[in-house]
Amino acid sequence: MPDTKQSKSTSDDKNPSLHLLRAEYSQRNEREAAIDTEFRELNKEFLSILGDRAWNWDMQVLLKRQVLSRLLHYYEVYKLILPVPGVILEFGVQWGATLATLTSLRGMFEPYNHARKIVGFDTFEGFASVSDQDLDFSKSGQYTVEAGYEKKLDLILSMHEELAPISHIKKFELIKGDACETVPRYIQSNPHLIIACAIFDFDIYKPTKAAIDAVLPRLTKGSVLVFDELNCKHFPGETQALIECLGLNNLRLICNPHQPYTSYAIYEG
């Protein structure tokens, strides 16, 4: 996940370049960090000089490879979902970058599939709590967004929907609160729900385990499970939750060569 905040050094003798970027560990070097800052400044400058209508298009000049990789990842994932009935659930929304991407992909691939609802779950106040399984890497409250952001995101996603047909049918939902409670409750109160795709991006153990347990009975053979932090030293809780709920041996995980910790599996029952 891209992060534009200033980096803070951590002492790691084996890997002196390891940095904590807000809640996320990064190994980008000083030049990369400097380019990030330069792009950020150019971004502000461009906004004031680019034409009113083409600004969004021309901003691609500042789109980094890492962000493009992320977009292409979800492009590939979305194609796998197409033959599968049901909704897309994203566990961990933060600023909504992935939800916005998924909304656009739905508009591109299946603009008339109004049953392809996209639902995002988040506290919008950062990690609710961390567990022993997360070791010492994560802290409660990390990944928080500005107060009330979910309302702004609702508006943003509505506008993305308006750029595709049948936008009078709202096809997304944001569920605020601790996922350990909201996810099982949401699934229970929607007895019709089939899950075509579940994206696990809480990073940490407890809500990931709660979400995997809750979605399992609603998967069909072919449902796509996406994990954002598997095999990641700094977020061991996600791998632990997967091992406990499903078992690594029962899934054929496919990694993304451009996103080292991101993988997906097609559920086979």
Ligand SMILES: C[S@@+](CC[C@H](N)C(=O)[O-])C[C@H]1O[C@@H](n2cnc3c(N)ncnc32)[C@H](O)[C@@H]1O
């Ligand atoms: C890495 S961010 C998600 C990034 C997002 N998927 C994207 O692609 O931009 C992780 C999110 O999980 C949320 N989260 C962690 N624990 C949670 C919990 N128990 N309940 C709800 N949300 C939680 C955090 O608030 C944070 O916004």
